[in-house]
Amino acid sequence: xxxxxxxxxxxxxxxxxxxxxxxxxxxxxxxxxxxxxxxxxxxxxxxxxxxxxxxxxxxxxxxxxxxxxxxxxxxxxxxxxxxxxxxxxxxxxxxxxxxxxxxxxxxxxxxxxxxxxxxxxxxxxxxxxxxxxxxxxxxxxxxxxxxxxxxxxxxxxxxxxxxxxxxxxxxxxxxxxxxxxxxxxxxxxxxxxxxxxxxxxxxxxxxxxxxxxxxxxxxxxxxxxxxxxxxxxxxxxxxxxxxxxxxxxxxxxxxxxxxxxxxxxxxxxxxxxxxxxxxxxxxxxxxxxxxxxxxxxxxxxxxxxxxxxxxxxxxxxxxxxxxxxxxxxxxxxxxxxxxxxxxxxxxxxxxxxxxxxxxxxxxxxxxxxxxxxxxxxxxxxxxxxxxxxxxxxxxxxxxxxxxxxxxxxxxxxxxxxxx
Amino acid sequence: xxxxxxxxxxxxxxxxxxxxxxxxxxxxxxxxxxxxxxxxxxxxxxxxxxxxxxxxxxxxxxxxxxxxxxxxxxxxxxxxxxxxxxxxxxxxxxxxxxxxxxxxxxxxxxxxxxxxxxxxxxxxxxxxxxxxxxxxxxxxxxxxxxxxxxxxxxxxxxxxxxxxxxxxxxxxxxxxxxxxxxx
Numbered sequence: 001x002x003x004x005x006x007x008x009x010x011x012x013x014x015x016x017x018x019x020x021x022x023x024x025x026x027x028x029x030x031x032x033x034x035x036x037x038x039x040x041x042x043x044x045x046x047x048x049x050x051x052x053x054x055x056x057x058x059x060x061x062x063x064x065x066x067x068x069x070x071x072x073x074x075x076x077x078x079x080x081x082x083x084x085x086x087x088x089x090x091x092x093x094x095x096x097x098x099x100x101x102x103x104x105x106x107x108x109x110x111x112x113x114x115x116x117x118x119x120x121x122x123x124x125x126x127x128x129x130x131x132x133x134x135x136x137x138x139x140x141x142x143x144x145x146x147x148x149x150x151x152x153x154x155x156x157x158x159x160x161x162x163x164x165x166x167x168x169x170x171x172x173x174x175x176x177x178x179x180x181x182x183x184x185x186x187x188x189x190x191x192x193x194x195x196x197x198x199x200x201x202x203x204x205x206x207x208x209x210x211x212x213x214x215x216x217x218x219x220x221x222x223x224x225x226x227x228x229x230x231x232x233x234x235x236x237x238x239x240x241x242x243x244x245x246x247x248x249x250x251x252x253x254x255x256x257x258x259x260x261x262x263x264x265x266x267x268x269x270x271x272x273x274x275x276x277x278x279x280x281x282x283x284x285x286x287x288x289x290x291x292x293x294x295x296x297x298x299x300x301x302x303x304x305x306x307x308x309x310x311x312x313x314x315x316x317x318x319x320x321x322x323x324x325x326x327x328x329x330x331x332x333x334x335x336x337x338x339x340x341x342x343x344x345x346x347x348x349x350x351x352x353x354x355x356x357x358x359x360x361x362x363x364x365x366x367x368x369x370x371x372x373x374x375x376x377x378x379x380x381x382x383x384x385x386x387x388x389x390x391x392x393x394x395x396x397x398x399x400x401x402x403x404x405x406x407x408x409x410x411x412x413x414x415x416x417x418x419x
Numbered sequence: 420x421x422x423x424x425x426x427x428x429x430x431x432x433x434x435x436x437x438x439x440x441x442x443x444x445x446x447x448x449x450x451x452x453x454x455x456x457x458x459x460x461x462x463x464x465x466x467x468x469x470x471x472x473x474x475x476x477x478x479x480x481x482x483x484x485x486x487x488x489x490x491x492x493x494x495x496x497x498x499x500x501x502x503x504x505x506x507x508x509x510x511x512x513x514x515x516x517x518x519x520x521x522x523x524x525x526x527x528x529x530x531x532x533x534x535x536x537x538x539x540x541x542x543x544x545x546x547x548x549x550x551x552x553x554x555x556x557x558x559x560x561x562x563x564x565x566x567x568x569x570x571x572x573x574x575x576x577x578x579x580x581x582x583x584x585x586x587x588x589x590x591x592x593x594x595x596x597x598x599x600x601x602x
C-alpha cells in the first residue's frame with residue numbers, strides 16, 4: 001500500500017480495500033451505483049464487536065460481508081501452553097453467555113481422550129448446570145433480540161429472571177458468569193445444601209414468566225410484522241452452511257444432539273425437540289421459547305433423579321484430585337494432589353472429537369494430545385462462527401432494518417465466534 | 420428400519436470407489452479416521468456425501484494440526500501439518516474423520532467449498548491461523564487477524580506472546596519474532 005500522508009490517507013486506504021473486494025461484492029459497487037456501508041463494529045445491535053460491510057441498493061442489501069476477529073483472544077493457542085485442568089478456565093471466556101456448555105464440551109473431550117469415567121450423580125449435576133445455562137443464554141438472547149426490534153420491556157423482564165439463575169450459579173460454583181464448574185471427571189464440588197431449594201423455587205417461578213414473554217411478543221402484530229418471512233433459511237441451505245441448534249430446527253430439521261447422539265445421560269430424560277416450519281426469524285424465536293419450557297421439564301426430572309448422596313467426581317486419582325479431607329490422612333492423597341496441581345495428567349498423542357448441543361447450536365471440540373500434560377491442538381467449532389459465516393445467504397435482498405432482526409435471531413456471541 | 424438403506428462401512432466403501440485415496444484407517448476410542456491422500460480429498464468428501472448408505476451430509480468442523488516438535492521434526496508423522504475434516508451423517512447418527520497430511524514446503528489443499536459452502540469460513544480460519552492455502556477458495560482474505568499481519572499464530576513455532584524465556588539456544592529464534600520498529 002502506498003505510504004499515506006495526511007492529505008491522501010483516506011484515498012489510499014479506500015483504493016487498497018476495494019480491489020480486495022472484487023468478486024465478493026457486485027460489479028455495480030465499483031461504478032458507484034450501489035453504496036458500500038460499514039455497519040459496526042460498535043453498532044449496538046451487532047451483539048459485541050461485529051463489523052458487517054454492506055453493499056446497499058437504496059435500503060436493500062445486495063451483498064453482506066461480515067468481518068470478525070475484533071474479539072480474537074488466542075484462547076486456542078493459549079490452551080496449548082496449559083495443562084488440561086487449567087484449560088477449563090479458558091473455555092468459559094469464549095461463549096460468556098453459556099460457560100457451562102463450553103466447559104462440558106472440553107471436559108467430555110478430555111474424558112474421551114484419557115478414557116475417564118464420570119459417576120452417574122455427577123452427570124445429573126452437569127445436566128442441571130447445562131439446562132440452567134441454556135435458559136440463561138436464551139433469556140439474554142430474547143432480551144437483546146426484542147430490544148433490537150424496539151421492545152424494551154422484554155429486556156428488563158428477561159434480565160430479572162437471568163439474575164435468579166446467576167445467583168444459583170454463584171451458589172453452585174462461587175462465580176456468577178465464568179463458572180468453570182464442570183471439570184474433567186465430574187464437577188468442581190458437590191451441590192451446596194441451599195442450591196436445591198433455590199432450584200425448586202425457580203422451577204415454580206419461571207414457567208409463568210415464559211407465558212408473560214409470550215403474551216408480550218408471540219401474538220403481537222408489530223413483532224409478527226418485523227419477524228415473519230424475514231431471513232428465511234431453507235433446510236438444505238442450512239445444512240450446507242453448517243447451521244446448527246435452534247436456527248437449524250427453526251428451518252424444520254429435527255436435529256438435537258441431546259436426542260440424536262446423547263451424552264451425559266440425556267437419553268434418560270423425557271423432553272421434546274421443538275421444530276419450526278418456515279425457517280424465518282419468527283420460527284427461530286418460537287423454537288427458543290419452547291426450548292426454555294423443555295429445559296424446565298428436564299430440570300424437574302433431573303432434580304427428582306438426583307441422589308442426595310454420592311460421588312460428584314470420578315474416583316480415578318490419576319486424573320481427578322482427591323478430596324481435601326483425605327490430605328491429612330493419606331500420603332498417597334498428598335502425592336496425587338501435588339502431582340495433579342503442578343504437573344497435571346498426561347494424555348496420549350491421539351485425537352478425539354466431541355460435539356454437544358449448546359444453547360446456540362453444535363459446539364464441537366477437536367482435541368489432540370501430545371503424550372504429555374498439554375494438548376497439541378484444541379479447536380472449538382462454535383455455532384456463532386458458522387452462523388455469521390452463513391449471514392450473507394440469509395440477508396440477501398432484505399432491508400437494512402431486517403439485518404438487525406436476522407443477526408438477533410441467529411443468536412450470536414462474538415466471543416464465541418472469535419475465540 | 421424401513422426405507423433407509425443399509426449403512427455401509429465408510430472405509431471399505433471409499434477404498435472400493437477411490438482405491439488410491441485411502442492411505443490408512445485408524446480406530447481410536449470408537450472414532451474412525453480415514454487418512455486420505457491430498458489430491459483426493461474433494462472427491463472423497465463428495466463420495467461420502469452423495470453415496471447411499473453413507474450420506475455424510477453435514478460438515479461439523481475442519482481443524483488443522485501442526486505436528487512440529489519442540490526440537491524440530493514431526494516425529495513419526497509423514498508430514499508437518501494435518502487437516503481433520505469431521506463429517507456427520509444425520510441419517511445414520513455417526514461421525515467420521517478424514518485426515519489429510521499437508522507438507523510444510525507446499526501447504527496447499529483443494530477447497531471443499533463446492534461440496535459444503537459452510538467450509539468457507541472454516542478454511543479461511545485455517546489459512547489465516549495455520550498458513551495452509553486452499554486452492555480455489557472463493558474468499559482467501561484473512562479472517563481473524565488484521566490483513567497486514569505477518570505469520571500464522573497457530574503454528575507451533577509461533578511464540579505465545581513475546582515473553583518466552585531467553586536462553587542461548589533460543590535467543591535467535593525469539594529475536595526474530597520481536598516486534599522491533601522497522602526502518
